[in-house]
Amino acid sequence: MIPRQRYDFTGIPGRKVDVSDTTDPLQYFELFFTEELVSKITSETNAQAALLASKPPGPRGFPRMDKWKDTDNDELKVFFAVMLLQRIVQKPELEMFWSTRPLLDTPYLRQIMTGERFLLLLRCLHFVNNHSISAGQSKAQVSMQKIKPVFDFLVNKFSTVYTPNRNIAVNESLMLFKRQLALRQYIPMKRAQCGLKLYVLCESQSGYVWNALVHTGPSMNLKNSADGLKSSRIVLTLVSDLLGQGYCVFIGNFYTSPMLFRELHQNRTDAVGTACLNTKQMPIDLKKRIAKGTTAARFYDELMALKWYDKKEVIMLSTFHSDTVIEVDCRNGKKTKKPCVIVDYNKNMGAVDLADQMLASYPTECKRHKFWYKKFFRHLLNITVLNSYILFKKDNPEHTISHVNFRLTLIERMLEKHHKPGQQHLRGRPCSDDVTPLRLSGRHFPKSIPPTSGKQNPTGRCKVCCSHNKDGKKIRRETRYFCEKCDVPLCVVPCFEIYHTKKYY
DSSP states (O other): OOOOOOOOOOOOOEEOSOOSOTTOHHHHHHHHSOHHHHHHHHHHHHHHHHHHHTSOOOSTTSOOGGGOOOOOHHHHHHHHHHHHHHHHSOOSSGGGGGOOSTTTOOHHHHHHOOHHHHHHHHHHOOOSOGGGOOSSSOHHHHHHTTTHHHHHHHHHHHHHHEEOOSEEEEEEEEEEOOSOOTTEEEOTTSSSOEEEEEEEEEETTTOOEEEEEEOOOTTOOOOOOSSOOHHHHHHHHHHGGGTTSOOEEEEOTTTOOHHHHHHHHHTTOEEEEEOOTTSTTOOGGGGSOOOTTOEEEEEETTEEEEEEESSSEEEEEESSOOOOEEEEEOTTSOEEEEEHHHHHHHHHTTHHHHHHHHHHTSOOOOTTOOSHHHHHHHHHHHHHHHHHHHHHHHHOTTOOOOHHHHHHHHHHHHHHHHOOTTOSOOOSOOOOTTSOOGGGSSOOOEEEOOOOSSOSSOOEEOHHHHTOEETTEEOOOEESEEETTTTEEOOTTTHHHHHHHOSOO
16 A cells, blocks of 8 residues: 655745844744743742731741842843853752852942842742632642643744744653642652653754643643543644644654544644554554564554564654655664654654753752742743754854853843943942942941831841851851841851951851
8 A cells, every 4th residue: 555645735834923133032032931921930039029018027037028129020131141051050059049158259240239139029020810719620730730721821922933844742851849739640750750741842853842731630721632541632732723734743652542643634734743553543454563673554534553673662653754664873873674653753742842952051949949930930940041043043043152052142131221330229239349348348337226116135147157057057146236227147256357357258
């Protein structure tokens, strides 16, 4: 039997939104992360800060809400830039980014934003009004509503800004999260193994993330399929806007079924995937053993099921391949023969893993992220930068900029455009290596910490004592005195002198 040819591809791949300067990474990033989205986050963050400020103070170690000042779009974009920088210059704890110890010192970051302000913004970062979260749904769906508006907005931008090339791939991705969460899933084959599971559609050639769904359990809002299987419904939901244009979708054996492939074929969409012989409507006679290096194929209407024995048996299903075997080069320089369907599948299926691999160098792990949706936001921020980089490379094929250098340039442009010098609310910390820090200049005098409405004789933790470690533990020492000019609690002897005479203490 001679299988039919592939459908003619009628899609128009490429960027659909104009960019005035194709050499500016920031313009690509702002195709997705628009002013509309940032304004929404700013509004919700300020509202959350007002809510937290109305509550009793949190445990020690939490940033103090009495220091809060409402944020704006520019400051929040600087905050996002710092978030991105922290994934390049990685440190075990957030506080270390503002440490003055020579081994950890990052002076430029202190010049951009104080550690106290960053932690305040991180604590108050919010994406949706809690009162708008509807009850009566599963725990997973209720949890997802914490970040759903941002997720839906970005995924919609991913699919409207760019149209993928002919070959696309559907697979699972996992964002590591070890804490208790109704959304958490376990995938042993993934590097992270447990966390938030996403079903992702990527362009095979580049790894561009075009569409995605978050696994929220049985009540997911999915398209209907002929076989009624959830796996088929996931695929049809992800590719629904690309049907009828001659696309070819590559999928794994979790999704592959003859009924799904027929439904895709009826919608002018080809499909290729690994399969299991115990799947409904797969040919039974392929279960017979074959010799190593040989193939066996069965054709039925538009489908071809092929079995190939290499190191183990591999089952493939395709809507357009024949059982042709071709000669390919091996890694050791030798040549071997493989079925054409296997070669095409290996070439195009790894798109989601390619995207995960490019994101792996910028992990979202952070000890401060007790709230999963804030960590997921970092993950979405990372995906947005990745898609921006892919579009930048497509428009500038002669440009040799690497992924990490693209990120650095993007961060520089974000700070250049949105950072407002002199508005960091510095508290006596050094601004630059070339400028004498305020605390090292003259005319500093100790004073008693003034009484507050809650305490007649308030105390504060000495800045110098708390910066030292003893036997691996931080020293905590309270004092009734502070430097009024620096607004820093300090022991009168010897810490006041140390703080105002030594850059590194």
